[in-house]
Amino acid sequence: MQLSEGTRVVLKVPGAGAGRVHPVGAVAVVVSIPSDSARTYRLRFEDGDEANFTRGEFARLVDAQDPRQGGARSTLEDRELTDFVVLRSVVGSRAYGLSNDASDEDVRGIYLPPTERTWSLFDPPAQLEESGTADAPADEVFWELRKFLLLALKANPNILEVLCTPLVLSSTPLADELRAMRSAFFSKLVYQTYSGYVLAQFKRFERRSSKGLEPKWKHAMHLLRLQIAGAGLMETGDLRLDVEGEEREKLLEIRAGAWSLERVDDWRAELTERFERAFSGTSLPDRPDYERVERFLVGARRAACVPPASLASPWRPSPAASRAPAIDELRASGIEAEATAALQRVVEESPHPLVFATVTGAHLYGFPSPDSDYDLRGAHVLPHAAFGGLSDPRRTIEVMDPDGEVDLDLVSHDLGKFAALLLRPNGAVLEQLASPLVVHSTALHRELLDLLPKIVTSRHARHYSGFGRSQWVLFSKRPTVKALLYVHRALLTGIHLVRTGEVEASLPRLLDAVPLPVARVRLLEELRARKMEGDEKQSIATDELERFEASYTFLRERLEEERDRSPLPAAPSCRDELADLVRAARH
Numbered sequence: 380m381q382l383s384e385g386t387r388v389v390l391k392v393p394g395a396g397a398g399r400v401h402p403v404g405a406v407a408v409v410v411s412i413p414s415d416s417a418r419t420y421r422l423r424f425e426d427g428d429e430a431n432f433t434r435g436e437f438a439r440l441v442d443a444q445d446p447r448q449g450g451a452r453s454t455l456e457d458r459e460l461t462d463f464v465v466l467r468s469v470v471g472s473r474a475y476g477l478s479n480d481a482s483d484e485d486v487r488g489i490y491l492p493p494t495e496r497t498w499s500l501f502d503p504p505a506q507l508e509e510s511g512t513a514d515a516p517a518d519e520v521f522w523e524l525r526k527f528l529l530l531a532l533k534a535n536p537n538i539l540e541v542l543c544t545p546l547v548l549s550s551t552p553l554a555d556e557l558r559a560m561r562s563a564f565f566s567k568l569v570y571q572t573y574s575g576y577v578l579a580q581f582k583r584f585e586r587r588s589s590k591g592l593e594p595k596w597k598h599a600m601h602l603l604r605l606q607i608a609g610a611g612l613m614e615t616g617d618l619r620l621d622v623e624g625e626e627r628e629k630l631l632e633i634r635a636g637a638w639s640l641e642r643v644d645d646w647r648a649e650l651t652e653r654f655e656r657a658f659s660g661t662s663l664p665d666r667p668d669y670e671r672v673e674r675f676l677v678g679a680r681r682a683a684c685v686p687p688a689s690l691a692s693p694w695r696p697s698p699a700a701s702r703a704p705a706i707d708e709l710r711a712s713g714i715e716a717e718a719t720a721a722l723q724r725v726v727e728e729s730p731h732p733l734v735f736a737t738v739t740g741a742h743l744y745g746f747p748s749p750d751s752d753y754d755l756r757g758a759h760v761l762p763h764a765a766f767g768g769l770s771d772p773r774r775t776i777e778v779m780d781p782d783g784e785v786d787l788d789l790v791s792h793d794l795g796k797f798a799a800l801l802l803r804p805n806g807a808v809l810e811q812l813a814s815p816l817v818v819h820s821t822a823l824h825r826e827l828l829d830l831l832p833k834i835v836t837s838r839h840a841r842h843y844s845g846f847g848r849s850q851w852v853l854f855s856k857r858p859t860v861k862a863l864l865y866v867h868r869a870l871l872t873g874i875h876l877v878r879t880g881e882v883e884a885s886l887p888r889l890l891d892a893v894p895l896p897v898a899r900v901r902l903l904e905e906l907r908a909r910k911m912e913g914d915e916k917q918s919i920a921t922d923e924l925e926r927f928e929a930s931y932t933f934l935r936e937r938l939e940e941e942r943d944r945s946p947l948p949a950a951p952s953c954r955d956e957l958a959d960l961v962r963a964a965r966h
Contacts, residue, residue: 382409382412382420382434382439383409383412384409384410384411384412385408385409386408386409386439387406387407387408387439387440387441388406388407388408388409388422388437388438388439388440389404389405389406389407389437389438389439389440390402390403390404390405390407390432390436390437391403391435391436391437391438392436394430394432394436395430396424396428396429396430397428397429397430398426398428399428401424401428401430405424406424406425406440407422407423407424407425407437408422408423409421409422410422410423410429419431419432419433420432420433420434420437422437434508434509435508435509442504460490460492460496460503460504460507461490461507461509461521462687462694463490463491463492463493463687463694464488464489464490464507464521464549464694465488465489465490465491465524465550465551465553465554465693465694466488466489466541466547466549466550466551466554466557466558467486467487467488467519467521467547467548467549467550468486468487468488468541468544468546468547468548469484469485469486469487469544469546469547469548470485470486470487470537470540470541470544470546470620471483471484471485472485473485473546474540474544474545474546474620474621475604475620475621475622476621476622476623476627477600477604477622477627477630477631477634483518484518485518486518486519486520486548487519487520487521487522487537487540487541488519488520488521488522488541488554489521489522489523489524489527489541489554489557490507490521490522490523490524491523491524491553491679491682491683491693491694492523492524492683493683493687494680494683494684497680497683503523504523505522505523505526506520506521506522506523506526507519507520507521508520508521522538524676524679525676527541528672528675528676531564531667531672532564532667532669532672533568533572534564534565534566534568534569534571534572534573534667535572536572536573536576536605536608536609539561539564539565539569539618540618540620542557542558542561542564542618543558543561543617543618543619543620544620545620545621551693551694551822552693552820552821552822552824552825553679553682553693555820556675556819557675560671560675561618562616562617563667563668563671563672564667564668564672565612565616565617565618565663565667566663566664566665566666566667567658567661567663567664567665567666568666568667569609569612569613569663570609570613570654570658570661573605573606573608573609573654574606574609574651574654576605577602577605577606577647577651580598580602581599581602581644581647584598584599584602588640594636594640596633596634596635596636597634599633599634599643600630600631600633600634602647603629603630603633603643603646603647603650604622604630606647606650606651606653606654607622607626607650608620609654610650610653610654610657611657612663613654613657613658613660613661613663614657614660614661616661616662616663629646671727674727678732679693681732682732685963685964686963693822717785718753718785718787721753721780721785721787722736722738722753722755722785722787722818723818723819724780725755725778725779725780725787725788725789726755726789726818726819728778728789729759729776729778729789729791730776730778731759731760731761731762731776731791731793732759732760733757733758733759733791733819733821734757734758734759734760734794734797734821734823734824734827734964735757735758735812735817735819735820735821735823735824735827736755736756736757736789736791736817736818736819737755737756737757737811737812737814737816737817737818738753738754738755738756738814738816738818739754739755739756739807739810739811739814739816739884740752740753740754741754741910742754742816743810743814743816743884743885744864744865744868744884744885744886745885745886745887745888745907746864746868746886746907746910746911747911748861748910748911748912748913749913750913752786752787752788753785753786753787753788754787754788754790755787755788755789755790755818756789756790756791756811756814757789757790757791757792757811757819758791758792758793758794758797758827759776759791759792759793759794760793760794760823760964760965761774761793761794761795761965762965763965772793774792774793774795774796775790775791775792775793775796776789776790776791777789777790777791778791792808794823794960794961794964795961798957798958798960798961801827801834801951801957802834802951802954802957804834804835804836804838804839804842804951805842806839806842806843806846806869806872806873806876807842809831809834809835809839809876809882810872810882810884812824812827812828812831812882813828813831813882813884814884823960823964826960827960830953830956830957830960831882832880833951833952833953833956834951834953835876835880835882835947836947836948836949836950836951837877837942837945837947837948837949838949838950839873839876839877839947840873840876840877840938840939840941840942840945841942842873843869843870843872843873843874843876843938844870844873844935844938844939846869847866847869847870847873847931847934847935847938848935850862850865850866850869851866851931854866857918858918858919858924859917859918859919860906860909860910860917860919861910863906863919863927864886864903864906864907864910866931867886867903867906867930867931867934868884868886868889870931870934870935870937870938871886871889871890871893871934872884872889873938874893874934874937874938874941875889875892875893877938877941877942877945877947878893878941878945879892880946880947886903886907887907890903890904899930899933902926902930
């Protein structure tokens with residue numbers, strides 16, 4: 380937050396003025412704010428002496444005098460809270476595609492204070508600020524999570540850009556989740572806040588010009604860019620920061636001072652008309668989704684109860700690759716947008732915090748038919764309070780789509796039960812954990828994935844052999860395309876796992892990875908095509924049964940051979956690590 384001229388401040392460090400050294404606690408007033416090329420404030424002390432200070436070297440007097448901010452919890456001494464930053468992003472000219480060599484790097488983000496700070500007598504600061512220096516030129520501001528959410532619900536342009544910038548320096552699963560739900564903050568309020576801000580700023584721009592002062596062309600450029608972004612949000616339902624093509628060239632010309640005031644104002648009027656048309660035809664709701672944001676904040680507060688060193692800590696960063704939206708993988712697999720939205724709705728309805736939720740079944744196996752339902756599977760964490768009573772807690776939950784628009788269900792096990800199933804061994808839970816069709820993920824999910832190499836064993840061959848045999852029995856009773864594909868997919872997954880240690884459930888990928896006779900590959904590809912065309916319940920002709928029985932026998936024998944020469948261990952080697960992970964996750 381940039382302070383305005385006239386703000387009364389107090390020094391946090393000793394500072395040398397023109398006449399003497401001013402001690403910590405000296406009171407001054409801001410007489411000049413940072414320009415585009417400087418990062419210092421000019422302060423005037425009570426004796427008339429003046430000196431330059433960076434933003435981190437002083438605080439507002441009103442903050443220093445607040446009794447809630449006294450003692451060891453003063454906002455003047457809260458720099459350690461930067462350890463609890465969950466999102467660091469770059470905004471400003473670099474995110475807009477309008478930067479030049481003189482452009483600053485504006486880093487903005489969110490911090491989640493640990494629970495002891497939110498329960499304390501002394502409120503955590505609404506934001507943390509650090510002005511850039513010659514050695515570290517980035518100007519950083521991090522908002523406390525609740526403050527950030529409240530501003531985002533009001534459609535504050537600066538806040539919404541933090542959620543939408545593609546330039547993410549670091550993020551945690553919690554921040555990934557927030558960025559993925561950014562549409563919850565988009566509403567018709569955007570028109571009021573964006574257009575109101577631009578109108579007020581242009582009036583100041585015009586007053587400055589009327590006084591004969593040089594126009595701030597960079598400021599004019601950013602105001603026009605804001606109109607473009609706001610209109611685009613109204614038109615598309617999403618906020619895009621970067622500007623391309625002719626609009627970008629115009630903005631760069633304006634910053635360079637190549638346009639007249641009249642021409643700038645004419646374009647502003649055109650953009651205003653576009654914004655108004657977009658507002659009248661927008662599909663955005665009248666209000667943001669307060670309920671969804673409330674659920675997110677409550678979940679984040681619960682997560683902050685976990686010690687920072689815990690494997691379940693909400694401050695553990697996401698791997699860079701995990702920040703790619705899971706929705707892209709879902710859509711790439713052929714899952715429609717309507718189904719994707721339904722999957723996310725079901726996740727939100729879970730009564731307990733989910734560790735992960737992934738799509739399994741035919742969509743994971745690579746042969747969904749038009750009427751295939753969606754099998755969403757996962758794990759959740761029951762709180763300590765659920766244990767120790769007269770009755771055992773319910774360790775498995777099932778949630779249906781609350782809107783009933785899509786045929787899907789979520790089945791989730793408590794993390795303790797899920798971990799026990801991983802150790803049995805159980806191939807089904809391996810596939811759920813490793814599924815690339817991720818609807819919801821957390822740091823705990825990634826911790827479990829990291830343990831996969833210690834979980835897979837040669838004994839998993841027994842699971843897949845048994846599953847293939849049971850599916851063959853079902854096929855024998857009712858020989859359909861679907862049943863036959865399930866038999867072959869299970870056996871191929873088992874073969875690939877004991878050969879390589881990799882969990883792969885997609886039939887197309889398995890046909891590429893497992894060496895098979897060409898005729899057998901073609902046979903399975905034909906079956907897959909028939910099912911995906913909607914022919915999954917069609918019966919297999921009697922004269923084909925003998926050929927398929929030979930294929931089934933071949934794969935079962937192949938699985939046994941691969942098991943016997945598998946390099947995998949006979950038992951998992953991470954029992955203690957799983958136990959520690961489950962204990963750390965309880966809240």
